[in-house]
Amino acid sequence: MEIKRDRYLNKIISFMWDGQVKVITGIRRCGKSYLLGNLFRDYLLGQGVQEDHILSFELDLARDIRFRNPLELTSAVREMVEGKDEQFYLFVDEIQMSDEVPNPYNADGKKITFYDALNDLKSLSHLDIYVTGSNSRMLSSDILTEFRGRSDEIRVHPLSFAEYYSAVGGDKSEAFDNYAFYGGMPLILSRPTDAAKMTYLSSLFSEVYLKDIVERKHIQREDVLSSILDLLCSSIGSLTNPTRVADTINSKQKRAGENVVALNTVKSYMDHLSDAFLFTECKRWDVKGKSYFDYPNKYYCEDLGLRNARIGFRQQEPTHIMENIIYNELMIRECAVDIGIVYSSEKNSKGNVSQVAREIDFIANAGGRKTYIQSAYALGTEEKAITENKPLDLTGDSFPKIIVRHDIRKRWYDDNGILNIGIIDFLLDDTVI
Template sequence: MEEILRNGYLEQLLSYRWNGQVKVITGIRRCGKSYLLRRLFRNYLLGHGVREEQIISVELDLTRDIRFRNPLELSAYVRGIAEGKKDEYYLFVDEIQMSDETANPYNPAGKKITFYDALNDLRSLPNLDVYVTGSNSKMLSSDILTEFRGRSDEIRVHPLSFSEFLPASGCGRDEAFEQYAFYGGMPFVLSRPNEAAKMNYLKSLFSEVYLKDIVERKKIEREDALGMILDLLCSSVGSLTNPAKITDSLKSRSRVSVSPNTVRAYISHLEDAFLFSESKRYDVKGKSYFDYPSKYYCEDVGLRNARLGFRQQEMTHIMENIIYNELVSRGLSVDVGVVFARTVNDKGSSVRSPREIDFVVNSGGRRVYIQSAYAMETPEKAAAEARPFALTGDSFPKIIVRRDTAGRWYDESGVLNINVMDFLLDKNLI
């Protein structure tokens, strides 16, 4: 397998060099964070005049570096190398969420020392540029804004996009898309020698990495419920749901009793591990969000397929998930759009009926509406997909992403119809 290029992320890292901030590389485990930092970025540095000894690398998930899980040990070790030296140093710390808290030796009963303290301390060294990777969103996204007091930059890494997957796959475009829709974009999949090895690898990620990590870190008592919630989310990607609905499904299908609050907490844990993202419903004209229901999308369709035993291959949902992931990986804000039409009910009264737009995509002051339609076999189906666009009451661009059309073309209403592969490969479209 040839080297996988992740130029967009590498360019982000290069733009943040020596800016005085802690660079925090986040994302689901095994999506390529360490590869980006310790291979692509490292090779760039070594090719541009940085010597090997100027790169301090610590991997907290390895027994070799286990003592550095103590933030005081980490700080002392790095200071011992870089402090007071004329050379510039780069610090790479892998899987920072595995760092432990430790008692303050000067005040054992006081607030514990955390990795935030260690990194804030090291960030003050003028000849040290700090980079860390982590797979815990709450520790590394929301809390970090407070703990680092605005002194950090986040680079969110996702599994391979289709544009990254295609050249590395060695396949033609159509075959690569079929593989991508089945196996997803976890980088290591590309190096597996056959179909069985690819499937087994993806299944083992869930059982041996993600679920074990969540159970141990969150001290989960209802592992059975966590697994069932995970299965429900995987089977219903692209469908509206909420904790109460999942609670009812567990009770009716499996006779498992779990409270909506527990379901809500377990979904939060899955989001925290970057396994799922929530897309909220947005009232396009009312300019407000609905609390529930929402849609949940899996971070990687290959992982979703593996969890379901590669049995549920509904391409309509899989393609919608792929499009959502592509939009998010481009740094765009993505909501489920809701518009309302006037219809007549059985009693002859006029009522407001909701209509859905798959994605309302915002970036700054720009907006694009997108429908995902795997196939539109009849004029009636095509009209149904485009109908919600007319209810928005604005002139923002409108796109229907399809598998059953070649290239791209505009219909008489100005709606762009585009093949899904063209959409995924055109970074300038939105």
């Protein structure tokens, strides 16, 4: 089954021959290798590129194991392309498998890494370089630091609902329910039964993601990392911060004295989970004050199937799941996303007036355009409708405002110009944002 991933493919095509190293990143098993080695390769062949002008190295395979040495890789590529006038394409898959090797000219000096190899090969004007990197040893922050503005990063996500539905077809509501339960990891579509899907997702966490983080970051307290992961999976869409997470772990597990989990450890481990693309932190923005709050913020899971697997496919809160799906969709559409905070003056039971914070689920900025978005599973009563609309009214500006709902199918605008749109309609129409 071929899944179209035109959003990423077109982005790669737009970066061709720009003099930069194209680095395709994202959570492991989200389809990076397939995007480069199948979809982009097929595009090049269709454009008349000769197959032997696409140089491919798959560092996770035994046949290419010697090229994990960056000096061997550089030497082999230069031998293939130097002295030739034709254009060549270099694909290096699973670049994080590359080794660090001693400098042959200075054994006590800094080791040679794949960054050195790629920066060297980048000097060849007739070579266009593309690499994929899983998060285990080559995260986004590393790329930005090591290449210092000399790379294009293409961030790949698990399947969007539109990509998922283009592959499965059928009833849209049924497809959405399955997507919300099993998520968008591409290999899910090839698993024949529900049990096989659940087993696959569970094994990704235990056998891939956690092992990667433990190995890369030299984690000493795997039990703490596991507890943090469970808490974040259970609290998607809820405000939290490292202090709350540490307090919850210490309280629930009755930790005391030397067994207390330190705040710095929790902060560090939460950063590792974010760096590994498993979670994304979404910060709160004061709409009128135009400033960010330090804490608390929200964390959303990169893939809901992984989240559901981690908690045993229990705790299926439809409101939070739908909110996470919308957030992921906005990230796929390359929006900068914040949580909006606005204030209203309200009287309490004693008649005193105070400022009450109201939340706008998402402020999405794309291409210089701002859009306010509320996620509402159902607005069955007038009171609920007023609650969802009030924060949008309090912004006091004319930027587009949307309420994404699960309980409607046909989109419509209310008297205040706020678009009400069904969740499936929203996910399948990327012109809305």
